[in-house]
Amino acid sequence: MTSDQTIQEELIKSPCDPIDGSIIRIEHVVKTFTSRNKTVTAVNDVSFTVRRGEIFGLLGPNGAGKSTLIRILTTLLRPTSGTACLDTYEITRDAEKVRTIIGVCPQNSTLDVELTAYDNLDFYGKLVNVPEDILDKRIWELLEMTELTDRAHMRVGTFSGGMRRKLEIVRAFIHHPLILFLDEPTIGLDPEARREVWQQIAVLNKEKTTIILTTHYMDEAEKLCNRIAFIDKGRLVALDTLENLKQLLPAGDLIEIGLDTRDDRVLPGIRSNQLVNSAEFKNNTLTISAKNGSRVLPAILNVFDGYSVPMNTISIHSPSLEDVFIYLTGSKLDAGNNEGAKSGTGGRPS
Ligand SMILES: Nc1ncnc2c1ncn2[C@@H]1O[C@H](COP(=O)(O)OP(=O)(O)OP(=O)(O)O)[C@@H](O)[C@H]1O
Ligand SMILES: [Mg+2]
Secondary structure, eight states, rough: OOOHHHHHHHHHHHOOOOOOEEEEEEEEEEEEETTTEEEEEEEEEEEEEEETTTTEEEETTTTSSHHHHHHHTTTSOOOEEEEETTTTTEETTTHHHHHHHHEEHHHHSOOOSSHHHHHHHHHHHHHHOOOHHHHHHHOOOOOOOOOOOGGTBBBBBGGHHHHHHHHHHHHHTTTSSSSEEETTTTTTOOHHHHHHHHHHHHHHHHHHOEEEEEEEHHHHHHHOOOOOOOEETTEEEEOOOOOHHHHTTTOOEEEEEESSSGGGHHHHOOOOOEEEEEEETTTEEEEEESHHHHHHHHHHHHHHTTTTTOSEEEEEEOHHHHHHHHHHHOOSSSSSHHHHTOOOOOOOOO
């Protein structure tokens, strides 16, 4: 092959050709900031892909580099090095095209509190070129989605924090973007408002939108995200589903079985199970550390059954995302994270 042919092939072959089912492909992105002779590496050689249609979480403590990465992906910042593709567009080469397929809800609100809900949506819709003849209908659809129809013509300054955030999230969705970026969608909201925003996000995801959100609330990532990336000090520390991340802990799950009286006959049968790390009695309680508690439980119950040993209580404790984060990084996600963690009750919003 001649070198001319090679060059031509390189030109034809876009670096953003879809390779697999992914919609975002990030390759070795680095971002450094230099001020007063001091250099901060906010994003440090990060590479990963986001699948089409998933809710993807970037989880990390304050200053981890989450917002910087979002700002790079949404073309507000140029990376110092590295590249990223959103669908078939490259973030620096095709920045304008990228902007047509994304919606962004930044960490700090950009709603105009002096304008009404309707006018905020109208202004933004014109900014992102929603055709005039469908804009009004689209605005009412979004207001309905957020249950703010009867407040359409009220000033946003009179809205609660939750109402404002929901309005801002759907505003980012006004032009039906392929990808929606939500930077800390529920920061500063009370538990009830947080749950409402979660419902909103789940509804938008049902419309086949890929959602990438940043958070330092573990419960938020657990409830909403199909996959979670841990970011710490600018680096990608781990990326997987919640279940798989939890399996990274060598201690695994803890199963506690309460008995009337301790019975050591069950121990050999339980310890011989390949998924069991250890099994010890403390008084009348048997504590078992196992790689996957719910998978190993039936075999354990069989052993008890074999010796006709009655059980009083059974409980399985799964490690939290925080446990996994501490194990991987040696530091906590956020010392001030309790508010969010406490409010997390119930299952994934439907
Ligand atoms: N424009 C900038 N100039 C200089 N440093 C910056 C700039 N933007 C971000 N940084 C630094 O980059 C690092 C990452 O910041 P970033 O805002 O991305 O973190 P984050 O994970 O979003 O944190 P938080 O959870 O607090 O929002 C921090 O050390 C921050 O001070
Ligand atoms: Mg941030």
